[in-house]
Amino acid sequence: MGILDKNLSLRNRNKMLVGVWEDEDSLVAATSELVHNGVKIHDVYTPYPVHGLDRIIGVRRSKLARVAFFCAMTGFTLVTTMIWYMYVHDWPMNIGNKPVRFTPSWAPVMFEGTVLCTAFGMAFFFFWRNRLVHGIKNELLDDRQTDDRSIITVELTDNTDQNSILETMKKHNPVELREFHNGVQTTI
Template structure:
């Protein structure tokens, strides 16, 4: 089954204009899918209505997993598998294990966050990205509206976008 999604794409010139346009368009009952910008705009995520990210929780859990794995590996190798007395110290010498534990924690966190980034942004091999307008990487600000999730007609939403300051309004189908 080949279904296509239809989007209205509003193109803006200025960052303040697009930030003001988001509140204006949402105030008229239009659900905004996403806004693509060439650089971050402070307050845009809250204006669109994105929930607070859970990335710090994922980073903490990856770090905790790395800490646990590093401690288990060191404990297994130095206490159970091949216990050696080095410099007159106990088998269980926790202060000596801190550097390896730190490195294991950082390693698991780094690889876990890269994996989380790719999964959360749907960036896997063979995936073709939805490119609404190539100018969003250079100097334009792109507001996308999914027509399937809005109750207003295409003409009404196009008028709302033009009234909010869009220099162009295009239709894209994927």
């Protein structure tokens, strides 16, 4: 697991407040109010995409598009070099008396190579970035967070006021409120 950032793991962080919701609208309302009060939210886990939530918690734009562009350029260069080496430099072939250099027949291979590298590059980058590599232990804060529960996590530091955060969360009808520290959860 060398490639993984240990700090990303929830176990290696400070004490967390975990609020569990079953209603999407209350979740969004709670999140907005927390953000409005200046609380720094660690993350919100939902089983399905909730519209507008990304903007509320200030998720930055994914860098996947840049990775895609980089992979596409890599694939394009690789494949063009490959065709050139095989078909022009190393072993030119006369097929239907067509020229060998930079003809339209290169285009499908260049396209496919570009797409292939982009697809694999993006998939691997996505898995790596989201820590979905083989052998990882899941870090579900609630067994139902991939089913029908949504979770707000707030990391507690010296400056955070735990009571006021709990107050705000309670206003929006959470199903449960918990504390999470060193891999142990306790209900509040």
